[in-house]
Amino acid sequence: MFDETPTHAQMQRVAGRAGAVIGPGGRLERLWQQGSAKAMLPKMHGRAPEVVFLNTAGGLTGGDRLDYRLEVAADTVAVGTTQTAERAYRSSGGAARVETRLVVGPGAKLHWLPQEVIVFDGAALDRRLSVDMAEDAELVVLETLVLGRAAMGERLTDIALIDRREVIRGGRLAMVEAIRLGPDDLTRAGAAGLSGAVAVATLTLFAPDALDRLERLRAVLLSEGPVRAAASGWDGRVVARFMAHEAWPLRRTVARAVETLTNGPLPRVWQI
Known part of the structure; x- marks a missing residue:
């Protein structure tokens, strides 16, 4: 006889760690990876070294x-x-957690330019980014969220998203941004809500000459039609925010803003 007693199999979960230390002259000093998290350094010719992170599980x-x-x-x-956009899938219990730690030494430049995170309906995601940078270092941080799969006509009704960024600059707290999105925020109109936007991004620059780049960045943002964007600068930083009703126009606008702010090309793995 078959035993028809119902059982509840425990679902396998992703657990991964990956990182790299880039030493003087762009030499790789240390590389580690564990589980589904990978870190790769493609060959670069005449460009700064690029560390490409990848979750081989295919999503969260x-x-x-x-x-x-x-x-x-x-x-x-x-x-x-x-390497590609990360995907946050429906959760059957608890939240997926992604923690990123960046350390930028004196006089160094780090451009942290991950591709977007696509949030599916029912997803629960907790992301934390923490940075410890020297006072005279340069840091560019990009964070992009896409809410739903537009090609499939998906409109989100239920998510639980926490997105926190913290920057310590020269030993003092320079920035804390904490975002929490729930079901009510998906439909709330006005300045406090998304106003129907399905793609949002924040691009931040910390640098001694940050304010010198502000007007060039604003000139790029003013030329963009379907994307709402604005930039401001103060205290050695520039912050630009973007929102759009479609992901692709936002991606193109963000790409041009990144090239303007960094005075350099996009990462090679980006597809524009």
Whole structure:
């Protein structure tokens, strides 16, 4: 006889760690990876080294854990990115958690330019980014969220998203941004809501000459039609925010803003 007693199999969860230390001259000093998290350094010719992070599990769901770390030595230039868009799938219990730690030495430059995170209906995601940078270092941080799959006509009705970014600059707290999105925020109109936007992004620059780049960035943003964007600058930083009703126009606008703000090309793995 078959035993028809129902059982509840425990679902396998992602657990991954990956990181790299880029030393003087752009040399790789240390690389580690564990589980589904990978870090790759493609060959670069005449460009700063790029560290490409990848989650081989193909996406995130409740209970998954990923930890990324990237360190850049003094007077060194590096770029950090992800191989493709990350996907946060429906959760059957608990939140997926992704923690990223960046360390930028004196006189160093780090451009942290991950590709977007696509949030599916029913997803629960907790992301934390923490940065420790020297006072005279340069840091560019990009964060992009796409709410739903437009090609499939998906409109989100239920998500639980926490997105927190913290920057310590020269030993003092320079920025804390904490975003929480729930079901009510998906339909709330006005300045406090998304006003129907399905793609949003924030691009931040910390640098001694940050304010010198503000007007060039604003000139790029003013030329964009379907994307609402604005930039401001103060205290050695520039912040630009973007929102759009479609993901692709926002991606193109963000790409041009990144090239303007960094005075350099996009990561090679980006497809524009």
